[in-house]
Amino acid sequence: MPRVYMDANATTPLLPEVMEAMRPYWMEHFGNASSIHQHGQQGRTAVDRARETMARFFNCHDAEVVFNSGGTEGDNTAIFGLLHPGDHFITTSIEHSAILEAAKRLARHGVETTFVAPQPSGLIDPVDILRAIRPETRLISVMLANNETGVLQPVEEISRIANETGIFFHIDAVQGAGKIEFDVRRFGCHLLSISAHKMHGPKGIGAMFVRRGTPIEPLLVGGSHERRQRAGTENVPGIVGLAKAAELAMHSLDDGTIYRLAQFRDRLEAAILQLPGTGVNGVGEDGKPGGSACHSGATEPSHVLMAMGLDKNRARASLRFSLLKTVTESDIEHVLRVVPEAVEHLRAMSPVVAGTLA
Ligand SMILES: Cc1ncc(COP(=O)(O)O)c(C=O)c1O
Numbered sequence: 001m002p003r004v005y006m007d008a009n010a011t012t013p014l015l016p017e018v019m020e021a022m023r024p025y026w027m028e029h030f031g032n033a034s035s036i037h038q039h040g041q042q043g044r045t046a047v048d049r050a051r052e053t054m055a056r057f058f059n060c061h062d063a064e065v066v067f068n069s070g071g072t073e074g075d076n077t078a079i080f081g082l083l084h085p086g087d088h089f090i091t092t093s094i095e096h097s098a099i100l101e102a103a104k105r106l107a108r109h110g111v112e113t114t115f116v117a118p119q120p121s122g123l124i125d126p127v128d129i130l131r132a133i134r135p136e137t138r139l140i141s142v143m144l145a146n147n148e149t150g151v152l153q154p155v156e157e158i159s160r161i162a163n164e165t166g167i168f169f170h171i172d173a174v175q176g177a178g179k180i181e182f183d184v185r186r187f188g189c190h191l192l193s194i195s196a197h198k199m200h201g202p203k204g205i206g207a208m209f210v211r212r213g214t215p216i217e218p219l220l221v222g223g224s225h226e227r228r229q230r231a232g233t234e235n236v237p238g239i240v241g242l243a244k245a246a247e248l249a250m251h252s253l254d255d256g257t258i259y260r261l262a263q264f265r266d267r268l269e270a271a272i273l274q275l276p277g278t279g280v281n282g283v284g285e286d287g288k289p290g291g292s293a294c295h296s297g298a299t300e301p302s303h304v305l306m307a308m309g310l311d312k313n314r315a316r317a318s319l320r321f322s323l324l325k326t327v328t329e330s331d332i333e334h335v336l337r338v339v340p341e342a343v344e345h346l347r348a349m350s351p352v353v354a355g356t357l358a
Contacts, residue, residue: 004331008198009147009175009322014241015200021244022202025237033234034225043236050243057246058192058209059183066229067239070206071174072098073219074193077208077230078141078170079103081216082191085110087138090167092116092124092153093307095143099172100303120309122151122282122290126158133161139168144176144187148304148320149282150290152176159188168214174198174206178249179258190214196238200325201245205238257325264332265323271336272321275343281305281318313352 014022025046031039033047047067054065068074075098083089083106091099093115103113114132118124124142140162145152155171162169170191173182178199184192190211197203210216210229223231252258272278282290301315310318321335347353 004334006321008324011197012200018241018244022237022241046240047234050239053243054207060209066208066226068206068230071195074208075099075172076102077219078191082139083111087111088134088136089113090132090140094118094304117307122149122308124153129158130161137167141170144171144173147175151282155187184209196242199245199249202238202241205242
């Protein structure tokens with residue numbers, strides 16, 4: 001039976017162009033980008049070029065791009081790098097665990113966090129963020145797109161609130177990056193994290209936008225890499241791969257790829273909604289559904305869906321479909337052939353459907 005991958009929010013494969021761009025940097029141009037000899041300078045040039053690409057991707061200065069190991073590190077850096085004992089932190093209850101667990105750890109070090117709950121639509125109301133602000137609030141962190149529902153959050157409005165009240169604002173943009181128009185100046189944030197492997201780049205590499213003058217302390221120390229903001233020998237192949245993925249993502253916003261993807265998503269969704277007893281978890285700002293949801297691999301219902309007020313059974317019965325940029329018509333058709341059968345099969349076995357479990 002053919003297999004179709006519909007879990008792009010978990011990770012994506014490299015696009016061939018990304019693989020090709022990275023290839024010379026494993027063996028041929030293996031130099032340490034910090035070495036002053038020719039081998040090193042080849043690596044340095046590659047990192048500099050990648051930084052220019054990422055600055056275009058973010059719409060910021062080259063000096064505001066910091067390469068790191070991905071979304072988890074970016075999220076942790078924002079929190080551990082800015083918050084001190086006595087500070088107050090505002091985030092949401094639907095963030096990725098890289099934010100939630102970091103906030104929990106800081107609770108043991110005198111940083112209190114307010115977790116703002118979403119509306120039943122999955123949207124965070126900026127007014128709820130405003131209400132949570134205290135004199136000692138130092139940082140607000142809200143995600144751009146939720147990894148489970150796909151709902152896009154009103155980050156520009158939240159940023160306005162943060163800027164007007166003199167609070168730093170971090171966006172976890174891991175899921176939106178490469179899929180929607182990106183502009184850190186328009187977003188108005190001080191910090192923003194992305195990860196290459198969610199946008200057809202390699203795993204274990206990412207980048208952070210750090211607005212000039214943001215007093216963030218590095219998470220890793222030990223070298224002068226990344227303008228002393230992130231110590232560690234640069235992952236040159238990864239950085240080159242990230243930049244290539246970002247370049248391709250910028251094209252895909254212009255060349256119709258994203259529009260085609262949205263059409264496939266809408267088609268998949270409309271067809272699945274024909275099945276009796278189905279629904280969509282989460283509605284975007286435009287009133288349109290943002291996607292469907294699940295918490296893969298877990299038997300516990302998703303914290304995101306529970307925070308949106310879904311009952312446990314519906315949360316447990318939810319499934320996330322997320323599409324690769326390379327998705328084809330026949331992939332969609334295949335899924336639409338197998339899903340109804342699978343749903344019927346699972347419902348036949350389900351104690352909830354049978355009414356033996358509340
Ligand atoms: C919203 C969000 N933030 C952060 C992360 C963590 O990113 P990484 O896998 O690069 O550490 C993920 C990955 O699932 C994510 O979906």
